[in-house]
Amino acid sequence: MNQFSPEKIVEAQKASLDTLVGLTSKVFDGFERLLELNLQTMRSTLAETREGMKRALSVKDPQELIALQIELLQPVAEKSLSYRHHFLEIAASTRTEFDKVAEAHYEANKRGVQSLVESVGNAGPAGSEAVFAAVQTAINATTTLYETVQSTTKQAVQVAENSFDTAANAVAKVVRHRTAQISRAAKA
Template sequence: MTQWSPEQFTKAQLAGIEALVGLTGKAFECFQHVTELNLQTMKATLAETQEGLEKVLSVSNPQELLALQMESISPATERALAYRRQFIEILAATRTEFDKVGEVQYTAGKQGLHDFIASVTSKTQAGPAAPLAAWQEALNATTMFYESLHATAKQAAQVAESSFNNVSQAASSGARRRTAQHSQAAAK
């Protein structure tokens, strides 16, 4: 049987540490972007709340108050949807980076296992090669299954994201339409 040399072991450990450090950096970067998005959203919300309160205090009759409330629904919906889109973009970018690192680690590990099996198979006598060949076939089948699952998961994520975007657009359009209808009704 083949033994790992100390250099190979050290190289594998360093690769794992580098991957972990890279992923930790990406996680902190994601946290920083989400924190910045939240701070921007809070600042904008405070400013809009102050402006809204000033408008409410200047209202002289209930119809104006109702019109003001209807007027604020659509922009609030738009801001919430914009926040969610930006949040999803940050998470998607981070997930993409994690996927890249995971793919590199998976490919390297798979190649190392294939090389190990090939090395063991080439050094064994004819008799024990059959179980190793069966193990190689099982590994190939598992690899194909994993890659199929990975592709299916990517497609499912894309479909879910597309569906959410369609629902968001419909909600935004509905909010604008309701605001327009209430504005027209208030004007009459």
């Protein structure tokens, strides 16, 4: 059967459509999870703000107001870290799904190109082996380059996430320390 038969073209189009629908579904799933996270965050923030305002309106002296402000500020860093953690979890799971699909397509395309080169090479005229060997070498070099770039990108993303985690935790620690200092100074 011909490498480019109508049946194979239709089959490839169906597979591409299935992949597109699957990826679109994954995007909507991630978007839905992110929307739910944001709605949940907004609801809790509004409730906490309302409660804080009620408490602030019942304050009788400046010392009590300072203590209330400190109390309300203390959990902000932890909540920000929690939000970031959930956000990154959603993004990572969506990215993982895309990575799986991209890897599967890459492997399928790589096999298809190699199969095409081999079939053309086998049907080629005598003496054309060197040309097809050069093409095969170029394909292998491209494959190695792609895999190296993919590996490097994954490592860079991991380093960036770790650096951000470290910085966020350091900021949270500083905020906790600073609010504790202000609290002690307000009580003195």
